Amino acid sequence: MVKTFACSFTATNMDARSGISSIVAQLRSLGVPGARADEVQIALTEAVNNVVEHAYESAPPGDVRIRAELYPERLWINIQDAGAPFPRGKLPEGKPADVNVPAECLPEGGFGWFLIRELASQVQYERSEGNNNLSLCFEIKVTSPSAEV
């Protein structure tokens, strides 16, 4: 059985926070274990932060639409926006940050795509009809919703 749910919000940091919280709360109520829901929240937050910071960087913030499909053993999350496409139409590689450098040279950003690629088992991107469609897949063992307090 597939459970599908969705939400949309304006691409601002504060609206993204409440939109993502609502998705994660639904995942928990549907029996996604807490630690796994945390990991989905990390990857989803990084993906949406990118939309807020880059896709709508030079335009008034548009909408972000999130659709989640929860299967018994996996979760697909689709994030759609009408902002700028990824540079050269490709997703960033997401290399790990180099931490073997003097403290004053440590990176203060650029962790986002690395986290997404570490936490999601599949990442797909498609640009169509002026929209970015990013899909993240997570392998998940759903426990009984009643087991969640």
Added chain:
Amino acid sequence: MSLTTTMTDDAQIVKVNAERIDAAMAIQFKEDMRTETDSGADRVILDLSEVQFIDSSGLGAIVAAMKQLGGSRKLDLAGLTPMVEKVFRLTRMDTIFDLYGSLSDAIAPADASS
């Protein structure tokens, strides 16, 4: 963002009174840390026990807070919740900071905590 400072004999403890350090809070956090640690002990302990969620912006802001202390002062992290600890571990930032399970671990004598 609310930060609370406590001074001990040899360290400044800064407690983050927020559940999140995320993209919406990161710049404010960095600026408030600059103000809070403008002067004081060489060792600063950041108490993260209230923080339930951090993203890469928040992580970057903690790195920035460490860098703005300068080379002669040190930022240690205490009381990381499992989710926060996971983000530090995945990004290997757990190798940059000294992490303590709790504030009392952090302020225990150095030879007992190693």
